[in-house]
Amino acid sequence: MPDELKSSLVGEVRELQEITAATDTRDYLFAAARQAQRQYDDYELIVDVDAHTQEGRFWPEILEFMENDVLKHTALNQLAGGIRTPLINMQPGMSFQSLSGRVPHQSGPRESVSNPDKPGAAFVEIAKRSIDFMGVDYQVIFPTSMLHLGMNPMDDVEVYLARAYCRWMVEVVLPQEPRLTSLIYLPLNNVDQCERMVREFGNHPQIVGYTICAVRHKPIHHNQYMRLYAMIEESGKPLVFHAGPHWDDPSFTQLNRFISMHALSFVHYNLIHMTNWIINALPERFPKLKTVWVESGVAWIPFLMQRLDHEVLLRQSEAPGLKRMPSEYMQDMYYSSQPLERYDLKLLEATFEKMKASTQLLFSSDWPHWDFDPPSSITTLPFLDDQAKRNILGLNAAKLFNLPIKRTRPRAADAIAARAADRVS
């Protein structure tokens, strides 16, 4: 045996355990903390514009805020009967996000926390573990199972769950952690209630905007929404379209695998809403209203730009409100990065150029969902210069959401050392 291969013990050998849904988020994301240490620890600000609650674990806390006695009674009765997220229109047997258990964090969180009985504390503690280890200063929180709520045939359920979730967020979660922010879920099936929520919650300092969960069949250009958009424009906070999956959509029932539906569905809803937004000239009617398009990746953006530019040149009479080309309006909008399609980097580079990513793209993790991206999904892109990486990872979001450019995250080395000390004790 060569000398350099002499058998020896080099330092302490530590065995690492299999990762499961019960694994502590800090151990799950240990590799992300090392990436933060090596790649972007000196960046002035990291903002994650799309992360999620896994409401299942926290649903009983949210139901406490149900303002309708009959629906609350129904929900609590379902809860007692073993239904994890009462009133939510998702079919448990059609849930494949965790890849049949291959991606455990999608099935969690089942990790232990220091104060499981205090409302909101479990969510906040777990979320803080994730932002500390991904090296994030501020995070924007969206719901998960409520992403489909726009398809719930019971309009009042959407309204009351939206209000309960919003109150849980504003009254319970956000006061416990200034690094967490959220958006108002707009129950678009009832525009009066949307306006009421904007009036009631819109001024909260940790509410950084308004979201339309895009899985819905309501045409967003309908005249009934114009007063709502005017209110949002006046508020100065952005309107965020969050895409989602919906296998029950008639076209998607032709798709026989979750992967197929998932690949198309998220993009599909943003394609439809963006097309309505542009063709009906809403950017001209609300020139100061900033829109953000979330969780569809970026590959769809140049496709739709090309497609709408082509059609508008030929059929101007059907889009007469436009004063510029569709792609120009789209270049003024904002987009979240995840799930970043990185397989063909040349194509991705062309996409970034077309969409003006250095000023319009916002990093998003989508944590803890199965296809999350850590910040290294941006820092490792070979065609971006340092300033573009800093913009995408935080500075663009700071401008859009009016966040202070002030480091709030721990140094990656400190986060790693604290966890190591935790393990020893």
Add this chain to the structure above:
Amino acid sequence: MSEVNVGPASSFTDPGRKVFEVGGQEVGVFLLGGEFYAWENRCPHLDGPACQGRLLPLATEAVNDDRTSRGREFSKEHMNIVCPWHGMEFDIRTGRHPTNQAIRLRKVPVRVERGEIYVTLRG
């Protein structure tokens, strides 16, 4: 390079796996069909802890001679390690992704001597 003793071979089940961290390097050691294999605990996708995920048989599309499909079946021969970050799978024997063989885990030399397992680390 340095070679490190990571413990007795008898502590493994077959199929089975243990992941070790030594001096900042992480290695997954696998026992499959009586043979040991070792791979860096680093997914080529986004550097996730690939070796700390589940061991699952390769899923296959079962196609009949007349080209009709019987649907999906688990392979009787191939076992994969699944990266828990995003589900990317790698054959335990080859370290390669089942669809794109160019995407693979980095191999770590492993041997058994007198019932003890030794892996060779970089640097």
